[in-house]
Structures are given as C-alpha cells and as structure tokens.
Amino acid sequence: MSAPVDLLIINAKYAVSVNSKNEIFEKYSIAITDGKISHFAPADELRNLEATKTFDATNHLISPGLINSHTHLAMSLLRGWAEGVDLQGFLERVWAAEGAIMDDATSQLGTELGALEALLSGTTTTMDMYLNPAATHTGAVRVGLRHICGPIFFDFPGLDGLEWQERIDRALVWKQELEKIGGPYIPTYLMPHSTYTDSPEHLTEVAQIAQQLDASIHLHVSETQAENDDIRTRFGKTPTEVCRDTGILGRHTIYGHGVHLSDSDMQIMAKAGTAVAHCPGSNLKLGSGIAKFRKMIGSGIKVGLGTDGCSSSNDLDMFAVMRMAAHLVSFTDSPADVDLNQIIRAATADGAVAVGLGDRIGSIEVGKEADLIAIDLAQAHLTPIHNVLALLVFAAGRGDVTDVWVAGEHVISDRTSTKIDQIDLLARVNARVKVLADIQ
Numbered sequence: 001m002s003a004p005v006d007l008l009i010i011n012a013k014y015a016v017s018v019n020s021k022n023e024i025f026e027k028y029s030i031a032i033t034d035g036k037i038s039h040f041a042p043a044d045e046l047r048n049l050e051a052t053k054t055f056d057a058t059n060h061l062i063s064p065g066l067i068n069s070h071t072h073l074a075m076s077l078l079r080g081w082a083e084g085v086d087l088q089g090f091l092e093r094v095w096a097a098e099g100a101i102m103d104d105a106t107s108q109l110g111t112e113l114g115a116l117e118a119l120l121s122g123t124t125t126t127m128d129m130y131l132n133p134a135a136t137h138t139g140a141v142r143v144g145l146r147h148i149c150g151p152i153f154f155d156f157p158g159l160d161g162l163e164w165q166e167r168i169d170r171a172l173v174w175k176q177e178l179e180k181i182g183g184p185y186i187p188t189y190l191m192p193h194s195t196y197t198d199s200p201e202h203l204t205e206v207a208q209i210a211q212q213l214d215a216s217i218h219l220h221v222s223e224t225q226a227e228n229d230d231i232r233t234r235f236g237k238t239p240t241e242v243c244r245d246t247g248i249l250g251r252h253t254i255y256g257h258g259v260h261l262s263d264s265d266m267q268i269m270a271k272a273g274t275a276v277a278h279c280p281g282s283n284l285k286l287g288s289g290i291a292k293f294r295k296m297i298g299s300g301i302k303v304g305l306g307t308d309g310c311s312s313s314n315d316l317d318m319f320a321v322m323r324m325a326a327h328l329v330s331f332t333d334s335p336a337d338v339d340l341n342q343i344i345r346a347a348t349a350d351g352a353v354a355v356g357l358g359d360r361i362g363s364i365e366v367g368k369e370a371d372l373i374a375i376d377l378a379q380a381h382l383t384p385i386h387n388v389l390a391l392l393v394f395a396a397g398r399g400d401v402t403d404v405w406v407a408g409e410h411v412i413s414d415r416t417s418t419k420i421d422q423i424d425l426l427a428r429v430n431a432r433v434k435v436l437a438d439i440q
C-alpha cells in the first residue's frame with residue numbers, strides 16, 4: 001500500500017485545466033501530496049485512492065487559482081480615497097494619505113486586508129508592488145497568499161524615507177529576508193516604480209543588481225500618454241526604449257499597465273521576453289486608455305491580468321477584470337475576436353508565465369503546485385451551463401468561490417479564512433484608518 005495522499009478533491013463537475021490544449025474535464029478528481037498535484041484523472045479511476053482529507057466537488061467547478069499580476073495590496077486601506085481624478089490627481093491625493101499612515105505595521109495591516117480579499121475572491125497569487133516589502137510579505141504570508149513582492153525604488157526618499165543607497169543595501173539582502181519570512185514559493189523581484197520616478201542611471205543600477213541576484217523586475221511602464229510625453233521630453237525616447245537602454249529588459253521583466261506601447265515598443269519587448277500586466281479596470285477608471293490586449297499577445301508578449309491597487313480600482317476582483325478585458329476586446333475589435341480561452345489563460349496559465357511562475361502554477365496538471373479554487377455551481381445565475389468558459393468570464397463572480405488552496409493548503413474553507421480571524425482584522429483596519437479623517 002502506498003501512503004495516503006494529503007487531499008483528494010473528488011468528482012469535480014468540471015475541472016478547467018488550462019493545460020496547453022485548454023481541456024475541460026468532467027467528473028474528474030485531483031489528488032494533492034506535499035502541496036503538489038500528484039494525480040489528475042477521471043473520478044472513477046481515483047475512487048480507491050486513500051486520502052487524509054477529501055473535498056466533495058460534485059457541485060463545483062475547479063480551476064487554477066487566479067493570478068493578479070499587478071497590484072498594491074496595502075492600498076486597500078485607501079479604497080474610495082481618491083475619486084474623480086486622473087493618474088496625476090490620484091498620485092497627489094494618495095501619496096498624501098500614504099505619507100500620513102504607511103509605516104511598517106500599517107503596510108502589513110493593509111496587505112493582510114488585501115490578501116484576505118484576494119483569496120476570498122479566488123486569487124491565489126499576487127504581484128504586489130509596495131513600500132516596506134518585508135512587512136507586506138509577512139502580512140500576506142500570514143493570510144496564506146502566494147505573494148510576489150520586492151524592494152521598491154524611487155529617486156527621491158519617498159514615503160518610506162529611504163535614501164537611494166539604503167534601497168540598494170536592502171535589495172542586496174532581500175533574498176535572505178524572504179527566506180526568513182517563508183510562505184509559498186515566489187521568485188525574487190526588484191521593483192523600480194517607473195521610468196518617471198527612477199532616473200536612467202538608477203534604473204541601470206537596479207538592472208545590474210537584478211543580474212547579480214538573478215532577480216526579475218516589475219515596474220510601471222507607459223500607463224498614460226502624459227507619461228510617454230514626459231519621458232520623450234526628458235530623454236527623447238519611449239519608456240520602453242529607456243528600459244531597453246538601461247538593461248531593465250535584460251532580465252525577466254513584467255510591466256504594469258503598458259497602455260501606450262508603440263508597435264516598435266512591442267517588438268522590443270517581444271524580443272526581450274518582456275511581459276505585461278493588463279489592468280483594464282484601473283486604466284478605464286483613471287481614463288488612462290485601453291491597452292492593446294490582442295495586439296500585444298499577437299506580437300508574442302505574454303499578457304497577464306491585474307487589478308492595480310484598491311485606491312484606483314477599488315477592489316481586487318479578478319472575475320471583474322476578466323469580464324472587462326473581454327468586453328474591451330468586443331469594443332476595440334469585435335465580439336468575434338473575444339477568445340475566452342485567451343482571457344482565462346491571461347488570468348491563470350499565461351499570467352503565471354508573465355510573473356515568472358509558469359513551471360509551477362497556473363494550470364491543473366500533475367507536478368504543478370496545488371493553487372486551486374472551487375466555484376459553487378448550484379446557483380441560479382450559473383444555471384444552465386451551455387458554455388463553461390462563458391460561465392467563468394461572464395456569469396461567475398468572486399462570491400461564487402467557496403474554497404481555495406495555495407500550495408495544497410486549504411486557506412479558504414466554505415468562504416472563510418482558515419488562517420486569520422476576519423472580524424478582528426476588519427476591526428483593526430477600521431481603527432487604523434480613523435486617523436485619515438484629519439487629512440481630508
């Protein structure tokens with residue numbers, strides 16, 4: 001007899017594998033051992049498999065967990081704080097609030113809130129750019145999220161008060177910090193904020209340190225036309241050309257936004273293997289524009305989906321993002337151009353490649369880490385099911401996610417965190433944000 005598997009998810013009504021053939025299986029079971037998928041086969045075949053725990057998915061759809069490839073989780077504390085403004089107005093208002101409250105403890109608190117919202121919504125991985133990454137990572141790991149983060153870089157001291165050399169010094173010990181904090185595996189990232197807040201000299205230095213640490217890079221690029229104009233005036237280049245010329249594209253790099261990329265930018269990026277986090281909700285709300293989702297993919301760029309932070313998109317709902325991404329294709333191209341597999345892949349398997357985790361997560365396949373979500377199908381708005389992909393993109397919502405596993409750990413059970421006390425967390429958040437009333 002072989003040892004029992006840790007978990008057997010039995011008899012899934014649908015298992016949306018997001019494998020290379022985008023296969024959807026019916027009445028399948030998934031076995032998980034040591035955090036990884038050890039078996040994935042018709043339920044009948046795995047009927048006699050011994051398991052320490054079982055989850056009956058007879059009325060559920062099982063999907064890979066969603067990957068939010070660009071966000072700022074701690075900004076959940078500023079939900080609804082900057083309304084009726086464009087990116088410039090947004091930054092002014094938000095940076096004032098952040099300056100007033102975002103110390104280590106508050107960054108951690110905001111990240112715990114964001115991580116809980118993400119997991120309850122079926123998101124198992126986030127690419128989180130924020131100040132105080134050791135604190136944010138500690139918070140997210142506590143809640144059970146796969147939380148990609150990294151040291152952030154600005155030319156100026158910024159809200160965390162760090163001088164440039166201190167940022168560099170912290171980056172050099174980042175890997176050791178990550179090891180100390182633990183949690184689900186993440187790649188090492190450095191996160192210079194953007195080409196408009198980091199000089200070419202500083203970007204070059206970050207690229208060199210990334211090389212030294214074998215780290216990936218995440219930064220905001222070409223979010224608005226005003227940003228492109230500013231960089232053109234200062235350096236006579238596009239932001240992507242600045243990234244190329246400073247060595248930023250010499251690493252595995254993922255852009256946040258990438259709304260205003262020229263054809264030539266896309267060629268440069270495709271050649272360098274640069275990815276993009278498409279954030280349709282934030283881009284629409286701030287009036288930044290509409291990223292060329294299909295054109296980027298057609299150019300060979302890996303595109304993930306993201307929410308951006310809660311102060312510009314107000315929530316971390318990746319189901320809403322999938323739906324917006326699809327609707328925008330209908331609007332900019334045509335309904336016939338909406339490829340639902342492409343949308344779902346951007347939120348899962350392609351998103352995994354975009355964040356540098358393509359070999360570990362993003363699909364239901366033997367050997368992958370078990371980052372999975374269960375969606376309750378026994379509901380009026382999900383009945384009948386003529387098209388599983390259309391159900392996921394256009395009808396299902398985050399409230400339909402009942403259970404979530406990250407690296408095999410059951411972090412959300414029946415819509416409830418198994419890791420933290422939600423009532424206590426919300427009370428701590430409400431107590432902390434009271435101070436913002438003074439800077440209204």
Ligand SMILES: [Zn+2]
Nearest residue numbers: 220256308309
């Ligand atoms: Zn952002």
